[in-house]
Amino acid sequence: MSKNNQDSLEARYIAMIENNVNVSKSSDLKEFFILVAGIIGFCIILFFSADILSGVFINNMSDKTQAKIENLMSLSVIPMDLNSMADKKYAEQLDFLNKQKLIIKKSNPKLQGKSRFDIFVYPSDELNAFVIPNGTIYFTRGMLNTIKNKQALTFVLAHEMGHYANRDHLKGYSRQIIAGVVLSILTSGQSDSLTSFVQNLGMFNSLSYSRNQERNADLFANSVVLKLYGNNESAIKFMQLIDNKQNIPQFIHYFSTHPAPSERIDLLKHNK
Amino acid sequence: MDLLLFFLLLVLTFCSGSIIEKNHFKKIIKREKALLRSPMVNFGVKKWSSKRKVIDTKLVYGEAVISADYFKCFVAGLKNLFGGRMTSFESVMDRARREAILRMRESAIGSHLILNVKVESIMINDPKNPQSVPQCAVMAYGTAVTYE
Numbered sequence: 001m002s003k004n005n006q007d008s009l010e011a012r013y014i015a016m017i018e019n020n021v022n023v024s025k026s027s028d029l030k031e032f033f034i035l036v037a038g039i040i041g042f043c044i045i046l047f048f049s050a051d052i053l054s055g056v057f058i059n060n061m062s063d064k065t066q067a068k069i070e071n072l073m074s075l076s077v078i079p080m081d082l083n084s085m086a087d088k089k090y091a092e093q094l095d096f097l098n099k100q101k102l103i104i105k106k107s108n109p110k111l112q113g114k115s116r117f118d119i120f121v122y123p124s125d126e127l128n129a130f131v132i133p134n135g136t137i138y139f140t141r142g143m144l145n146t147i148k149n150k151q152a153l154t155f156v157l158a159h160e161m162g163h164y165a166n167r168d169h170l171k172g173y174s175r176q177i178i179a180g181v182v183l184s185i186l187t188s189g190q191s192d193s194l195t196s197f198v199q200n201l202g203m204f205n206s207l208s209y210s211r212n213q214e215r216n217a218d219l220f221a222n223s224v225v226l227k228l229y230g231n232n233e234s235a236i237k238f239m240q241l242i243d244n245k246q247n248i249p250q251f252i253h254y255f256s257t258h259p260a261p262s263e264r265i266d267l268l269k270h271n272k
Numbered sequence: 273m274d275l276l277l278f279f280l281l282l283v284l285t286f287c288s289g290s291i292i293e294k295n296h297f298k299k300i301i302k303r304e305k306a307l308l309r310s311p312m313v314n315f316g317v318k319k320w321s322s323k324r325k326v327i328d329t330k331l332v333y334g335e336a337v338i339s340a341d342y343f344k345c346f347v348a349g350l351k352n353l354f355g356g357r358m359t360s361f362e363s364v365m366d367r368a369r370r371e372a373i374l375r376m377r378e379s380a381i382g383s384h385l386i387l388n389v390k391v392e393s394i395m396i397n398d399p400k401n402p403q404s405v406p407q408c409a410v411m412a413y414g415t416a417v418t419y420e
Binding site: 010014017018026029031035038039 | 304360
């Protein structure tokens, strides 16, 4: 073998060693970001398509199924008699709300024969009210302290009952379940930290609705108030109060799921 | 808190893993170049004869177990979902194979030829146990022949 030939052979071997064909040239980090982006996109698509599907199902299911699901859900809800702990000063407001509740219930076929709509005072100074899956409605102490106007209280009550009538509570629950499932896919069932994190977000978050649902509940409440009082001046005033309150950071986190108060005021003004 | 720890672990293992891998590849290339002129072959020799006089034949072997780092495992776990080439494990496999062959060749220094080289992979971890560490064990062996 000539010297020249041997040199070229050696050069070929060295080239083989240096240009390894068995390892891909792409870096792991790039791959990592592509995969993470892909999975997040996948989860978002999964979440929204499941959400839409469950929305269609919830809207079309029979009252019997609804009652069955609600009974199942309320098993995990610990019945608390908050009213015995609450101040006596709310008794008058609660009486009024209970009376209004019956009137609203009678006027809407969607609300009849389902829940008793018990009303309780929730020991919190936030300005809030919410309905839990079995139809029990909670008003926070802050709400009852701030809002003395009867029309505004009726508006809030009707808003929460509107959520119930539109089955938004079930949608909220289904969304939470879907989020849990998607997250457990994301973590491939290994780490419980994310899943428990979502579960620990608590009642307020599980009951946060979409803007569209809030708008529908507002419209429902508006129609109730208009029917009972003939005007919605105080309801608009109440919205303006929220608008002012929203400058305080404490309230932002709750109302962020709602449409902007100014938008809601417009909605009420245009539906007289 | 758990999430933060998880991301910290990912970043740390990515940095340490890539530094270790880079150094290992550098060393492998250097050693392979040094051993460029010691041949190893496998042509299915059953009965071998040579015109030159053989004074010694012996079994030489090299083994290497290389583990993938946490970051690589995580990327591979994500890849599991979509499918495709597991590029993060390719380098682990390559390092283990080359390291094992190099060790075999280094243990045969002084001999002229390695015959019937075979490379095998060995499963050390328990695949049924999800806690077990994904790693790659490769064993290379052959017959080293020394002429007079």
